[in-house]
Amino acid sequence: MKILVINCGSSSLKYQLIDMTNEHVLCKGLCERIGIEGSKITHKANGKAWTEEVAFPTHTEAFAKLVEMMTTGESAVVADKSEIGAIGHRVVQGAEFFTESCLVDESVISKIEEVAPLAPVHNPAHVQGLRSAQAVFGAHVPNVVVFDTTFHQTMPPKAFMYGVNYEMYEKYSIRRYGAHGTSHRYVSQAAAEFLGKDPSELKIVTCHLGNGSSITAVDGGKCIDTSMGMTPLAGVLMGTRCGDIDPSVVTYMEQKLGIHGQDMADYLNKTSGLLGISGISSDKRDVEEAAAAGNERAKLAEDMLNYQIKKYIGAYTAAMGGLDCVVFTGGIGENDNGLRRGVCENMEFFGMKLDLEKNNQRSGDILDLTAEGGRVKILMVPTNEELMIARDTLALVNG
DSSP states (O other): OEEEEEEEOSSOEEEEEEETTTTEEEEEEEEESTTSTTOEEEEEETTEEEEEEOOOSSHHHHHHHHHHHHHSGGGOSSSOGGGEEEEEEEESOOTTTOSSOEEOOHHHHHHHHHTGGGSTTTHHHHHHHHHHHHHHHOTTSOEEEEETTGGGGGOOHHHHOOSSOHHHHHHHOOSOOOSOHHHHHHHHHHHHHHTTOOGGGOEEEEEEOSSSOEEEEEETTEEEEESOOSSTTSSSOOSSOOOSOOHHHHHHHHHHHOOOHHHHHHHHHHSOHHHHHHSSOSSHHHHHHHHHTTOHHHHHHHHHHHHHHHHHHHHHHHHHTOOSEEEEEHHHHHHOHHHHHHHHTTOGGGTBOBOHHHHTOOOSSOEEOBOTTOSBEEEEOOOOHHHHHHHHHHHHHTO
């Protein structure tokens, strides 16, 4: 079966078409600036890439264009859209309503809309994507939703509850939900397979590090805790997000800056993190370059991030009662050997021993970075959320 994997943003649509007979990616692409002047599509297939400016008033026109690119001309990978057997959609927030991936019907779409206040940027865009997919492909093609939050639904209440009045949870569903769950699930399973173990045998800390970053404790194949909170703002320092801070810092800054509500949320989400500390960039590569050139604030940003990741690894080792493996993944986790070195430095007492030579290697496959004598395996595992979505979609469509 050929499965189309979709990740819709408010003004974007990422896609991959995967042939599940061999899990081969036939094509991938991105529709940008949907509903904005200057919209375009970039489509990659058959070893080539095409970029074309096209008017995309809504996601529906974007879907129609990607179908055209996949089925006609030099960029075609299928003869007709009827060859696409199902569509899998990434959805950021499923709250407590969804504990696993599921087939889409009207009630599912209604629930995704209902919990949109918990992910106001993402969930409305996912609904647009679902509606547009149904309009372009027809009701006979099954759609499946795979939630970023479902992997974290195994957290016990002691991990997901906040210390505010309990009625805040009862009335407004205020609790920790986490994010990047599809990635954490994929890399923890891939790590177990690489080590020749069943996931139930392992205690793993997975570090998904990118512009947005989260750390997860995976005990016996299940999430028991994760660093992101009710929203993706919590946890470690990120590209433009502050991560964990004292809530009173927020009210104090509101008084000093004279900004409140959404303006303060934007300040914490878009002007903080690596960008705010370094004053250089939200891109870790730029920060690293500036630190190497002697910029003290850039060096501070690096040190803060490494330190915070260390703390989470230690905390989650205590929570799980042991540690067998640490996984680095995501754009930074997979490519930043300096960060991996900084995080693993002086962790030998923990059983973590990084092989510096192996750490400098580049690979699109899993790398074992553990030095001789290390008791805890240190792995770099390239994430593949799209494949995880396609696998869930295939399983559900096949019953």
